[in-house]
Amino acid sequence: MDTFIAVIIIFGVLVAVHEWGHLYVAKKAGILCREFAIGFGPKIFSTKRNETVYTVRLLPLGGFVRMAGEDPEEVEIKPGYEIGLVFNANEQVSKIIVNNKSKHPEAKIVSVERIDLEERLMIEAYTDDEEGIQTFSVDEKCDLIVDEKAEQIAPLNRQFRSKSPLKKALAIFAGPMMNFVLAFVALLLVGLVNGVPQYDNAAFGEFSDNSPAKEAGLEQGDEVNSIAGESVSNWDEMTAVIQEHPNEEINVEAIRDGERISTSVETYSRYDEMSEQEVGMIGVQAPTDHSLIQSVQYGGTQVFEVSKVIFDTLSLIITGEFSLDFVSGPVGIYNYTGEAASIGIFFLIQFAAMLSVNLGIVNLLPLPALDGGRLLFIGYEAIRGKPVDPQKEGLIHFFGFALLFLFMLVVTWNDINNFFL
Known part of the structure:
Protein backbone atom coordinates (compact mmCIF):
# COMPACT_ATOMS: atom_id res chain seq x y z
CA MET A 1 0.00 0.00 0.00
CA ASP A 2 1.27 3.49 -0.84
CA THR A 3 2.54 5.19 2.30
CA PHE A 4 0.68 8.44 1.68
CA ILE A 5 -2.64 6.64 1.20
CA ALA A 6 -2.01 4.51 4.30
CA VAL A 7 -1.27 7.62 6.40
CA ILE A 8 -4.39 9.42 5.17
CA ILE A 9 -6.61 6.41 5.85
CA ILE A 10 -5.14 5.71 9.30
CA PHE A 11 -5.22 9.30 10.51
CA GLY A 12 -8.67 9.81 9.01
CA VAL A 13 -10.05 6.81 10.89
CA LEU A 14 -8.31 7.66 14.18
CA VAL A 15 -9.49 11.27 14.15
CA ALA A 16 -13.01 10.42 12.93
CA VAL A 17 -13.51 7.81 15.67
CA HIS A 18 -12.12 10.17 18.32
CA GLU A 19 -14.37 13.05 17.28
CA TRP A 20 -17.36 10.73 16.85
CA GLY A 21 -17.00 9.84 20.53
CA HIS A 22 -17.33 13.53 21.44
CA LEU A 23 -20.23 13.99 19.02
CA TYR A 24 -22.26 10.97 20.11
CA VAL A 25 -22.09 11.61 23.85
CA ALA A 26 -22.58 15.36 23.44
CA LYS A 27 -25.75 14.78 21.41
CA LYS A 28 -26.99 12.25 23.98
CA ALA A 29 -26.49 14.98 26.61
CA GLY A 30 -28.66 17.31 24.55
CA ILE A 31 -25.83 19.57 23.37
CA LEU A 32 -26.20 21.21 19.97
CA CYS A 33 -23.19 20.18 17.89
CA ARG A 34 -22.74 22.71 15.12
CA GLU A 35 -19.87 21.05 13.23
CA PHE A 36 -18.02 17.74 13.04
CA ALA A 37 -14.70 18.38 11.28
CA ILE A 38 -11.84 16.20 10.11
CA GLY A 39 -8.76 18.37 9.67
CA PHE A 40 -8.22 22.11 10.03
CA GLY A 41 -8.10 25.04 7.67
CA PRO A 42 -10.27 25.66 4.58
CA LYS A 43 -13.19 23.31 3.92
CA ILE A 44 -12.84 20.95 0.96
CA PHE A 45 -16.09 19.05 1.63
CA SER A 46 -19.21 19.94 3.55
CA THR A 47 -22.63 18.40 4.10
CA LYS A 48 -25.33 18.96 6.71
CA ARG A 49 -27.28 16.21 8.39
CA ASN A 50 -29.88 17.02 11.03
CA GLU A 51 -28.36 19.82 13.10
CA THR A 52 -24.68 19.17 12.37
CA VAL A 53 -22.48 20.20 9.47
CA TYR A 54 -19.95 17.49 8.60
CA THR A 55 -16.77 18.85 7.00
CA VAL A 56 -13.42 17.66 5.71
CA ARG A 57 -10.75 20.35 5.86
CA LEU A 58 -7.49 20.85 4.01
CA LEU A 59 -4.90 20.21 6.75
CA PRO A 60 -5.11 16.62 8.09
CA LEU A 61 -3.69 17.51 11.51
CA GLY A 62 -6.60 16.53 13.72
CA GLY A 63 -10.26 17.43 13.99
CA PHE A 64 -12.89 18.94 16.24
CA VAL A 65 -16.54 18.98 17.23
CA ARG A 66 -17.86 22.53 17.60
CA MET A 67 -20.41 22.47 20.41
CA ALA A 68 -22.74 25.38 21.07
CA GLY A 69 -21.83 27.28 24.22
CA GLU A 70 -18.15 26.33 24.31
CA ASP A 71 -17.32 29.76 22.91
CA PRO A 72 -19.32 33.02 23.01
CA GLU A 73 -21.82 33.38 20.17
CA GLU A 74 -20.21 35.24 17.27
CA VAL A 75 -23.26 37.36 16.36
CA GLU A 76 -24.85 39.71 18.88
CA ILE A 77 -28.06 41.50 17.89
CA LYS A 78 -28.45 44.75 19.83
CA PRO A 79 -31.47 47.04 20.26
CA GLY A 80 -32.00 49.20 17.20
CA TYR A 81 -30.83 46.56 14.72
CA GLU A 82 -33.05 46.00 11.71
CA ILE A 83 -33.53 42.33 10.97
CA GLY A 84 -35.77 40.22 8.77
CA LEU A 85 -38.05 37.56 10.22
CA VAL A 86 -39.39 34.51 8.39
CA PHE A 87 -42.14 32.50 10.07
CA ASN A 88 -43.07 28.82 10.04
CA ALA A 89 -46.54 27.30 9.96
CA ASN A 90 -46.88 27.76 13.74
CA GLU A 91 -46.27 31.52 13.41
CA GLN A 92 -42.90 31.14 15.12
CA VAL A 93 -39.77 32.80 13.78
CA SER A 94 -37.88 30.15 11.81
CA LYS A 95 -35.26 32.44 10.24
CA ILE A 96 -33.64 35.66 11.40
CA ILE A 97 -32.01 37.58 8.55
CA VAL A 98 -29.05 39.79 9.48
CA ASN A 99 -27.69 41.82 6.51
CA ASN A 100 -28.77 41.30 2.89
CA LYS A 101 -32.43 41.47 3.88
CA SER A 102 -33.31 42.46 0.30
CA LYS A 103 -32.49 38.90 -0.79
CA HIS A 104 -35.37 37.65 1.34
CA PRO A 105 -38.52 39.44 0.15
CA GLU A 106 -40.64 37.06 2.22
CA ALA A 107 -39.04 38.36 5.44
CA LYS A 108 -40.84 40.82 7.74
CA ILE A 109 -38.51 43.74 8.54
CA VAL A 110 -38.48 44.79 12.20
CA SER A 111 -36.39 47.02 14.46
CA VAL A 112 -35.23 45.14 17.55
CA GLU A 113 -36.12 46.48 20.99
CA ARG A 114 -35.31 43.36 23.02
CA ILE A 115 -34.18 39.91 21.94
CA ASP A 116 -33.55 36.70 23.88
CA LEU A 117 -32.44 33.66 21.87
CA GLU A 118 -31.24 31.63 24.86
CA GLU A 119 -33.93 31.44 27.54
CA ARG A 120 -37.25 33.11 26.63
CA LEU A 121 -36.81 32.61 22.85
CA MET A 122 -38.58 35.81 21.94
CA ILE A 123 -38.06 39.03 20.00
CA GLU A 124 -39.70 42.34 20.94
CA ALA A 125 -39.53 44.73 17.99
CA TYR A 126 -41.09 47.65 16.20
CA THR A 127 -42.65 46.95 12.81
CA ASP A 128 -43.75 49.07 9.88
CA ASP A 129 -47.38 48.44 10.86
CA GLU A 130 -47.25 51.28 13.40
CA GLU A 131 -48.73 48.98 16.03
CA GLY A 132 -46.02 49.68 18.56
CA ILE A 133 -43.86 46.89 19.96
CA GLN A 134 -44.80 43.37 18.97
CA THR A 135 -43.55 40.18 20.57
CA PHE A 136 -42.55 37.27 18.35
CA SER A 137 -41.99 33.70 19.52
CA VAL A 138 -38.82 32.09 18.17
CA ASP A 139 -38.59 28.42 17.15
CA GLU A 140 -35.86 26.65 19.14
CA LYS A 141 -34.38 25.47 15.83
CA CYS A 142 -34.48 28.90 14.23
CA ASP A 143 -31.65 29.71 11.79
CA LEU A 144 -29.67 32.90 12.22
CA ILE A 145 -28.63 33.95 8.70
CA VAL A 146 -25.68 36.33 8.54
CA ASP A 147 -24.33 37.28 5.11
CA GLU A 148 -26.27 34.33 3.67
CA LYS A 149 -24.63 31.88 6.05
CA ALA A 150 -27.11 30.04 8.24
CA GLU A 151 -26.41 28.78 11.75
CA GLN A 152 -28.96 27.34 14.11
CA ILE A 153 -29.53 29.26 17.33
CA ALA A 154 -28.60 27.57 20.59
CA PRO A 155 -31.08 27.87 23.46
CA LEU A 156 -29.36 27.74 26.84
CA ASN A 157 -30.49 24.16 27.50
CA ARG A 158 -28.72 23.09 24.27
CA GLN A 159 -25.40 24.70 25.18
CA PHE A 160 -22.33 22.93 26.52
CA ARG A 161 -21.90 25.46 29.34
CA SER A 162 -25.40 24.77 30.70
CA LYS A 163 -24.77 21.08 31.31
CA SER A 164 -23.66 19.53 34.58
CA PRO A 165 -19.93 18.91 35.13
CA LEU A 166 -20.57 15.16 34.79
CA LYS A 167 -22.22 15.49 31.36
CA LYS A 168 -19.48 17.86 30.21
CA ALA A 169 -16.78 15.48 31.40
CA LEU A 170 -18.40 12.49 29.68
CA ALA A 171 -18.65 14.39 26.39
CA ILE A 172 -14.95 15.32 26.57
CA PHE A 173 -13.72 11.93 27.83
CA ALA A 174 -15.66 10.04 25.13
CA GLY A 175 -13.16 11.08 22.43
CA PRO A 176 -10.04 9.47 23.96
CA MET A 177 -12.14 6.55 25.18
CA MET A 178 -13.16 5.74 21.60
CA ASN A 179 -9.47 5.57 20.64
CA PHE A 180 -8.98 2.80 23.19
CA VAL A 181 -12.11 1.04 21.94
CA LEU A 182 -10.91 1.34 18.34
CA ALA A 183 -7.51 -0.13 19.22
CA PHE A 184 -9.13 -3.04 21.08
CA VAL A 185 -11.53 -3.81 18.22
CA ALA A 186 -8.75 -3.61 15.61
CA LEU A 187 -6.53 -6.00 17.58
CA LEU A 188 -9.50 -8.30 18.24
CA LEU A 189 -10.12 -8.56 14.49
CA VAL A 190 -6.43 -9.21 13.85
CA GLY A 191 -6.58 -12.04 16.36
CA LEU A 192 -9.71 -13.55 14.80
CA VAL A 193 -8.44 -13.35 11.20
CA ASN A 194 -4.67 -13.70 11.53
CA GLY A 195 -4.62 -15.70 14.74
CA VAL A 196 -3.11 -15.01 18.16
CA PRO A 197 0.50 -16.23 18.48
CA GLN A 198 0.89 -18.97 21.10
CA TYR A 199 4.24 -18.68 22.83
CA ASP A 200 3.65 -21.04 25.75
CA ASN A 201 4.80 -24.13 23.82
CA ALA A 202 7.82 -24.75 21.60
CA ALA A 203 5.72 -25.71 18.58
CA PHE A 204 5.78 -24.88 14.87
CA GLY A 205 3.13 -22.75 13.20
CA GLU A 206 3.12 -21.76 9.53
CA PHE A 207 6.31 -22.01 7.45
CA SER A 208 7.64 -19.19 5.30
CA ASP A 209 8.51 -19.69 1.65
CA ASN A 210 11.68 -21.74 1.14
CA SER A 211 11.74 -22.56 4.85
CA PRO A 212 14.78 -24.70 5.84
CA ALA A 213 12.64 -26.32 8.55
CA LYS A 214 10.03 -27.40 6.00
CA GLU A 215 12.70 -28.66 3.61
CA ALA A 216 14.10 -30.74 6.48
CA GLY A 217 10.76 -32.56 6.79
CA LEU A 218 9.34 -30.71 9.81
CA GLU A 219 5.60 -29.95 9.81
CA GLN A 220 3.17 -27.48 11.31
CA GLY A 221 2.13 -28.63 14.79
CA ASP A 222 5.40 -30.43 15.58
CA GLU A 223 6.27 -29.90 19.28
CA VAL A 224 9.98 -29.37 19.83
CA ASN A 225 11.73 -31.04 22.77
CA SER A 226 15.27 -29.96 22.05
CA ILE A 227 17.17 -27.97 19.48
CA ALA A 228 20.92 -27.87 18.92
CA GLY A 229 21.22 -30.19 21.91
CA GLU A 230 19.39 -27.84 24.31
CA SER A 231 16.03 -28.63 25.88
CA VAL A 232 13.32 -26.03 25.18
CA SER A 233 9.81 -25.66 26.64
CA ASN A 234 8.41 -22.53 24.96
CA TRP A 235 8.68 -20.42 21.83
CA ASP A 236 11.06 -17.83 23.28
CA GLU A 237 13.51 -20.46 24.47
CA MET A 238 13.41 -22.20 21.09
CA THR A 239 13.98 -19.03 19.02
CA ALA A 240 16.76 -17.89 21.37
CA VAL A 241 18.68 -21.10 20.69
CA ILE A 242 18.11 -20.88 16.93
CA GLN A 243 19.33 -17.28 16.85
CA GLU A 244 22.59 -18.34 18.46
CA HIS A 245 23.42 -20.53 15.44
CA PRO A 246 23.32 -18.47 12.21
CA ASN A 247 24.32 -20.36 9.05
CA GLU A 248 24.82 -23.61 10.95
CA GLU A 249 23.39 -27.13 10.81
CA ILE A 250 21.44 -27.84 14.00
CA ASN A 251 19.64 -30.94 15.24
CA VAL A 252 15.91 -30.72 16.01
CA GLU A 253 14.07 -33.31 18.13
CA ALA A 254 10.27 -33.05 18.15
CA ILE A 255 7.06 -34.94 18.85
CA ARG A 256 4.54 -35.55 16.03
CA ASP A 257 1.36 -37.53 16.69
CA GLY A 258 2.95 -39.04 19.79
CA GLU A 259 6.09 -40.18 17.96
CA ARG A 260 9.56 -38.79 18.45
CA ILE A 261 11.33 -37.51 15.30
CA SER A 262 14.80 -36.12 14.78
CA THR A 263 16.25 -34.17 11.87
CA SER A 264 18.91 -31.63 10.97
CA VAL A 265 18.10 -28.10 9.77
CA GLU A 266 20.45 -25.67 8.00
CA THR A 267 19.77 -22.21 9.45
CA TYR A 268 20.14 -18.96 7.56
CA SER A 269 21.04 -15.57 9.00
CA ARG A 270 19.35 -12.17 9.33
CA TYR A 271 20.72 -8.96 10.78
CA ASP A 272 19.00 -8.03 14.03
CA GLU A 273 18.96 -4.29 14.68
CA MET A 274 18.40 -4.63 18.43
CA SER A 275 21.38 -6.91 19.06
CA GLU A 276 23.30 -5.42 16.09
CA GLN A 277 24.46 -8.85 14.94
CA GLU A 278 23.52 -11.73 12.65
CA VAL A 279 21.01 -14.19 14.13
CA GLY A 280 19.90 -17.63 13.00
CA MET A 281 16.51 -18.33 11.40
CA ILE A 282 14.73 -21.49 10.17
CA GLY A 283 11.66 -19.89 8.51
CA VAL A 284 8.89 -20.83 10.90
CA GLN A 285 6.26 -18.83 12.78
CA ALA A 286 4.67 -19.40 16.15
CA PRO A 287 1.43 -21.41 16.18
CA THR A 288 -1.73 -19.32 16.29
CA ASP A 289 -5.19 -19.56 17.87
CA HIS A 290 -8.20 -18.01 16.07
CA SER A 291 -10.71 -18.42 18.90
Missing part, protein backbone atom coordinates in the same frame (compact mmCIF):
# COMPACT_ATOMS: atom_id res chain seq x y z
CA LEU A 292 -12.83 -15.50 20.14
CA ILE A 293 -11.65 -15.89 23.74
CA GLN A 294 -7.99 -15.75 22.74
CA SER A 295 -8.64 -12.78 20.44
CA VAL A 296 -10.45 -10.80 23.15
CA GLN A 297 -7.63 -11.52 25.59
CA TYR A 298 -5.07 -10.55 22.97
CA GLY A 299 -6.81 -7.23 22.22
CA GLY A 300 -7.06 -6.29 25.89
CA THR A 301 -3.51 -7.36 26.70
CA GLN A 302 -2.01 -5.48 23.76
CA VAL A 303 -3.86 -2.26 24.62
CA PHE A 304 -2.60 -2.56 28.20
CA GLU A 305 0.99 -3.26 27.14
CA VAL A 306 1.09 -0.37 24.67
CA SER A 307 -0.40 1.95 27.31
CA LYS A 308 2.23 0.83 29.79
CA VAL A 309 5.05 1.60 27.35
CA ILE A 310 3.62 5.08 26.66
CA PHE A 311 3.25 5.87 30.37
CA ASP A 312 6.79 4.62 31.02
CA THR A 313 8.03 7.00 28.32
CA LEU A 314 6.05 9.91 29.76
CA SER A 315 7.44 9.19 33.22
CA LEU A 316 10.89 10.00 31.87
CA ILE A 317 9.81 13.66 31.83
CA ILE A 318 9.59 13.58 35.63
CA THR A 319 12.97 11.88 36.02
CA GLY A 320 14.61 14.23 33.52
CA GLU A 321 15.61 11.39 31.20
CA PHE A 322 13.16 12.36 28.45
CA SER A 323 14.55 12.91 24.96
CA LEU A 324 13.00 14.08 21.70
CA ASP A 325 14.18 10.79 20.21
CA PHE A 326 11.44 9.08 22.27
CA VAL A 327 8.67 10.82 20.32
CA SER A 328 7.79 11.22 16.66
CA GLY A 329 5.98 13.94 14.75
CA PRO A 330 4.24 13.72 11.38
CA VAL A 331 7.47 12.96 9.52
CA GLY A 332 8.45 10.14 11.85
CA ILE A 333 4.96 8.63 11.86
CA TYR A 334 4.87 8.85 8.05
CA ASN A 335 8.14 6.93 7.86
CA TYR A 336 7.06 4.25 10.37
CA THR A 337 3.72 3.85 8.61
CA GLY A 338 5.54 3.13 5.36
CA GLU A 339 7.65 0.47 7.09
CA ALA A 340 4.55 -1.10 8.66
CA ALA A 341 2.70 -1.12 5.34
CA SER A 342 5.64 -2.85 3.64
CA ILE A 343 5.45 -5.73 6.13
CA GLY A 344 1.77 -6.43 5.60
CA ILE A 345 -1.79 -5.34 6.24
CA PHE A 346 -2.07 -7.02 9.64
CA PHE A 347 1.10 -5.40 10.91
CA LEU A 348 -0.20 -2.06 9.60
CA ILE A 349 -3.46 -2.55 11.53
CA GLN A 350 -1.49 -3.34 14.68
CA PHE A 351 0.58 -0.20 14.14
CA ALA A 352 -2.62 1.84 13.69
CA ALA A 353 -3.97 0.37 16.95
CA MET A 354 -0.80 1.47 18.72
CA LEU A 355 -1.23 4.99 17.31
CA SER A 356 -4.85 5.00 18.47
CA VAL A 357 -3.83 4.15 22.04
CA ASN A 358 -1.15 6.82 21.87
CA LEU A 359 -3.68 9.40 20.64
CA GLY A 360 -6.06 8.52 23.46
CA ILE A 361 -3.41 8.81 26.19
CA VAL A 362 -1.83 12.01 24.87
CA ASN A 363 -5.25 13.66 24.63
CA LEU A 364 -5.88 12.86 28.29
CA LEU A 365 -2.76 14.66 29.47
CA PRO A 366 -3.75 17.61 31.71
CA LEU A 367 -2.45 20.20 29.26
CA PRO A 368 -4.31 23.23 27.83
CA ALA A 369 -5.89 22.68 24.41
CA LEU A 370 -6.05 18.90 25.00
CA ASP A 371 -9.04 16.97 26.28
CA GLY A 372 -7.19 16.37 29.55
CA GLY A 373 -6.81 20.12 30.03
CA ARG A 374 -10.52 20.65 29.45
CA LEU A 375 -11.32 17.88 31.94
CA LEU A 376 -9.10 19.70 34.45
CA PHE A 377 -11.21 22.85 34.08
CA ILE A 378 -14.42 20.81 34.44
CA GLY A 379 -13.05 19.20 37.61
CA TYR A 380 -12.20 22.64 38.98
CA GLU A 381 -15.76 23.75 38.15
CA ALA A 382 -17.20 20.77 40.04
CA ILE A 383 -15.15 21.61 43.15
CA ARG A 384 -15.64 25.38 42.94
CA GLY A 385 -19.33 25.22 42.14
CA LYS A 386 -19.15 27.49 39.10
CA PRO A 387 -17.22 27.44 35.82
CA VAL A 388 -14.09 29.39 35.02
CA ASP A 389 -14.69 32.56 33.00
CA PRO A 390 -14.97 31.33 29.37
CA GLN A 391 -12.70 34.09 28.05
CA LYS A 392 -9.94 33.25 30.55
CA GLU A 393 -10.24 29.53 29.83
CA GLY A 394 -10.21 30.21 26.09
CA LEU A 395 -7.06 32.31 26.44
CA ILE A 396 -5.30 29.55 28.38
CA HIS A 397 -6.26 26.97 25.76
CA PHE A 398 -5.05 29.31 23.00
CA PHE A 399 -1.59 29.64 24.55
CA GLY A 400 -1.55 25.90 25.22
CA PHE A 401 -2.33 25.21 21.58
CA ALA A 402 0.44 27.61 20.50
CA LEU A 403 2.96 25.80 22.73
CA LEU A 404 1.85 22.40 21.45
CA PHE A 405 2.21 23.64 17.88
CA LEU A 406 5.72 24.89 18.66
CA PHE A 407 6.58 21.53 20.24
CA MET A 408 5.30 19.77 17.13
CA LEU A 409 7.58 21.90 14.95
CA VAL A 410 10.58 21.01 17.13
CA VAL A 411 9.71 17.27 17.01
CA THR A 412 9.22 17.45 13.24
CA TRP A 413 12.63 19.08 12.79
CA ASN A 414 14.15 16.34 14.95
CA ASP A 415 12.46 13.71 12.74
CA ILE A 416 13.89 15.33 9.62
CA ASN A 417 17.38 15.28 11.12
CA ASN A 418 17.01 11.61 12.13
CA PHE A 419 15.60 10.33 8.85
CA PHE A 420 17.01 12.58 6.15
CA LEU A 421 20.08 14.48 7.39
